[in-house]
Amino acid sequence: MSDRPANGSADLHLHTYFSDGTFSPEELAAQAQRQELQAVALTDHDTVEGCAPTARACEAAGIEFIVGTELTAEQDGHEIHILGYGIDVQNAKFLGEIGKFQAVRQNRIREIVQRLNQINVPLQAEAVFTLANCRAPGRPHVARALVQAGLVGSLDEAFERFLKKNRPAWVPKFKMSAANATELIHQSGGAAVMAHPGLNRSDEVIPAMVEAGLDGIECFHTKHSAATAEHYLQMADHFHLLVTGGSDCHGFSKGRPLIGSVRLPYERVEKLKARVAERRAATVRHFPE
Ligand code: AMP
Numbered sequence: 001m002s003d004r005p006a007n008g009s010a011d012l013h014l015h016t017y018f019s020d021g022t023f024s025p026e027e028l029a030a031q032a033q034r035q036e037l038q039a040v041a042l043t044d045h046d047t048v049e050g051c052a053p054t055a056r057a058c059e060a061a062g063i064e065f066i067v068g069t070e071l072t073a074e075q076d077g078h079e080i081h082i083l084g085y086g087i088d089v090q091n092a093k094f095l096g097e098i099g100k101f102q103a104v105r106q107n108r109i110r111e112i113v114q115r116l117n118q119i120n121v122p123l124q125a126e127a128v129f130t131l132a133n134c135r136a137p138g139r140p141h142v143a144r145a146l147v148q149a150g151l152v153g154s155l156d157e158a159f160e161r162f163l164k165k166n167r168p169a170w171v172p173k174f175k176m177s178a179a180n181a182t183e184l185i186h187q188s189g190g191a192a193v194m195a196h197p198g199l200n201r202s203d204e205v206i207p208a209m210v211e212a213g214l215d216g217i218e219c220f221h222t223k224h225s226a227a228t229a230e231h232y233l234q235m236a237d238h239f240h241l242l243v244t245g246g247s248d249c250h251g252f253s254k255g256r257p258l259i260g261s262v263r264l265p266y267e268r269v270e271k272l273k274a275r276v277a278e279r280r281a282a283t284v285r286h287f288p289e
């Protein structure tokens with residue numbers, strides 16, 4: 001008999017300090033335990049670096065851990081985030097491909113800093129890399145470095161004055177296509193899920209993503225209203241997609257930790273795990289070592 005609660009719930013969208021969150025793996029596991037979550041997934045941006053340590057911390061805390069990542073992609077000019085669940089984190093092709101996107105992120109930090117320097121904001125790229133201390137640094141790390149150096153008063157000020165689109169230090173990011181991201185996840189034995197579709201309301205790209213093999217859609221998310229969640233539940237039904245959900249908690253970086261504020265019934269986790277098992281089996285057939 002399982003010692004897990006019968007009606008457990010999960011939070012399948014979480015970040016640690018291996019991307020732009022603030023939680024360590026141990027903090028994430030402790031917070032998950034406080035929230036009495038049965039299962040959690042780690043979905044750091046463009047990396048799986050945090051998966052092994054978070055799996056260990058969750059195991060020690062008696063919480064089921066699901067491997068994940070959140071790939072930044074693009075479809076018809078829309079930035080789309082694609083969650084990859086259950087991927088084999090040792091897969092050489094997967095690590096090689098996300099390595100390229102990690103290099104893109106690192107070069108982008110250097111460009112952002114150059115632009116800041118051009119407008120006499122004396123930040124150094126090394127200060128950002130030291131603070132980020134991970135392979136997939138992003139604008140939130142630049143914002144924190146600016147606050148730390150006393151060059152702005154807050155993270156919001158950093159984005160408003162310098163970092164958001166069309167501000168002086170904004171640098172676009174090269175992204176893979178949504179179809180390539182989906183294929184990359186599949187060939188690594190994972191299931192591909194469209195993250196927070198309600199954030200950019202890019203519904204028109206969904207049919208093409210379904211065509212490319214999308215497995216699921218994140219209906220429940222901190223920034224989805226009940227009506228938005230209902231809208232995407234209907235969409236999932238229409239396209240026969242799996243339903244997932246998560247808080248998108250970034251730890252303490254954006255105020256109170258959100259972990260556990262969005263709870264996915266465990267039955268939905270089981271369906272996701274079944275799909276991952278199918279994808280794994282297909283990988284063995286189509287991409288033998
Ligand atoms: P990047 O992947 O480097 O483009 O950075 C994206 C991250 O920056 C996401 O995690 C966002 O939550 C965060 N972000 C974007 N815009 C803002 C903003 N105006 N204020 C604070 N954080 C932001």
Ligand code: FE
Nearest residue numbers: 015020045250
């Ligand atoms: Fe983020």
Ligand code: FE
Nearest residue numbers: 070081195196
């Ligand atoms: Fe996202």
Ligand code: ZN
Nearest residue numbers: 013015070248
């Ligand atoms: Zn996220």
